[in-house]
Amino acid sequence: MIAGTIFLQQSNFIDACYIVAFSLFIYGMSGLTGPRTAVRGNKIAAGGMAIAIVATLLTPHVWSGSSTPFLIIFGLVIGTAIGVPAARNVKMTAMPQMVALFNGVGGGAVAIIAWIEYRHHFQSGLSFWVQKSEIPTLFAAIVGSISFWGSNIAFGKLQEILPGRPIKLPGQTFINGALFVICVGSAIALTAGTHSQALFIVGILFAAALLGNMVVLPIGGADMPVVISLLNAFTGLSAAATGIALNNTAMIVAGMIVGASGTILTNLMAKAMNRSVPAIVAGGFGGAIAAPAGGPGADDRGPVRSTSAQDVAIQLSYARQVVIAPGYGMAVAQAQHAVRELEKALEKKGVTVKFAIHPVAGRMPGHMNVLLAEADVPYDLLKEMDEINPEFPRTDVTLVIGANDVTNPAAKNEPGSPIYGMPILEVDQSGSVIVLKRSMASGFAGIDNPLFYEPKTALLFGDAKQSVSDITAEVQAL
C-alpha cells in the first residue's frame, strides 16, 4: 500500500476531516440565517457533509467483508436515485410535506441504526455494552422512531392523504402517557440489565412508533410547520445520541446543533402564530366542531354575498389602493402567475397594489414569499403583517386569495375562539373585502370565519387561478 493511502486512513486524519466538516456545518448554518448569504451557506453545509461522508468511507474496516462494498454502494445509489428526483421535481406548493418526508427518513435511519447497535452488542455477547452507549442508543431508538412516524403523519396530513383536521380519540392523553411510560420504562428495564432479549428493542421501537402517530394525529394542519420543525429538532437530538454511541464527533456536533437550533426555530415559529409549543403538542386547535360554541352568534350570521369577476374588476380598477392577501388557496391553485398579471394590469390603471404577507400564510413561514418571488412579483410590494396592518384603513379594496384563518377577525374579537390571540391581517379594516374561495369550507384550522358574513365582504367562488385570470381579463377590458 502506498504511503498516501495509509496516511489517509489514519484515525487522526479522519478526525481532522470531521472537525472541518462540522465547522462547515456551523459556518453554513449561520449563513442560512441571512438572506444575502443563505444560498452560499447551504452549499457550504453540503460541502461539509461531503467531507464527512468521504472521511467515513476512508475509515479502515468500513469496506471489509465480501458483501459490504456492494451493499454500501447499493444503499447510497438507491438513496440518491430517490432523493434527487424527489427534490428536483417537487412543486413549490408541496415543499412543506417534502421537508416532513426528508425529516422522517432521517428519523427512520436513526431508529434502524440504534436497533442494529442494540442487536450487535447482545447477539455477539460483547461485554463492553456499557451504559455509555446503552443509554444513547435507546434514546436514539425511541426518538428516531417517534420522529419517523410523526413526520409520516405530518406528510400525510399536508398531502391531504389524511384529513388535515385534528383527529382525536377518547382518552388520547391517557394513551399517549401510557405509551410514553412503556417506552421509557422498557428502556430503563433494559439498561438495568434485567431483560436482554433482542425482541425487547422491537417492542420499544413499536411503542415509540405508536406514540409518534398518536401525538401528531390530533394536531390541526395549521400547526403542522411547527410540528415538523419540532420533529426536525428531535431527529437532530437522536442523531447526536447515535454519535455518542458510535464515538463519532461529526455526528455528535451536527446532531446537537440541529437539535438546539431546531428547538429555537420551533419556538420562533410558534411565537409568530401566538401559540405555545406545549399547547400545540397537547392537541392542536381543540375539536373543530366544538369551536363555534364559544363564539357568540355563530347561528345568526347572515347569508354570504357572492359576486362576479366583472364586479370585482370594476371595484378594483376604480380603487386607489388594493391590498392582496394570499394564502394556501393561491398555492394550491398555482395562481401566483395569474396574480402577478392582475397586479400588472391594475398598476397600469394607476392603482397602488400591495401584498399582505402573514408570517404563517400558506403552510410554512415564507411560503407566500417563495411563490410570489417565483412569479416575479417585485419584492418591495410584499409587506409583512406589522407593516401592512396600519395600511388597511387606508385601503379601498382587499383581495383575499385563498387565505382564511390568517384573516379571521375572530382571533381579535371572540375570546372563545380557538385561534383567539393569533395575530391576523386586519383585512376587515379596509373599505371592502373580496374573498376568492373554492367553497364555503372552513380553513385549515377548521374554524368558521365571521369575515365572510360581514356586509362589506363579497365572495367570488371558484378555482383561484381561474377567478384571478377572469378578473384580470375584465380589468384589461375596462
Added chain:
Amino acid sequence: MSTITEIAILVLAAFVGFEVISKVPNTLHTPLMSGTNAIHGIVLLGGLLLMHEAHGVLEHALLVIAIAFGTINIVGGFLVTDRMLGMFKRKPDLPPGESAGEIEGEGK
C-alpha cells in the same frame, strides 16, 4: 474518547446551535428548517460505519435501508433548500442593485 469529553462536545454544540439561530427573519424560517433538516442526515455515517459488522440478512437489509434513508435525507434536503433559496433572487432587505449578483439559483 472519554464519555466526559463527548458530553462536553455535546453541550458546546448545543450552545453553538442556540447562538447561530437567535436572529432569523421570518422569510428564512422554512429554508433554515430545511437546511438543518439536511444536516441531521449525518446519521448516514452511522449506517456506513456499522455495515461491516452486520450479520445475517435482516441486519444487512436494515442497514441498506438506513443508508438509503440517510442519503435521501442529505441529498434531498440540500437540493430542496437550494431550490427554495433560488426563488429569492431579488433579495428582501437589500438596496436594489447590490443583491442578486452573487446568487445563482440551481436545480431548475
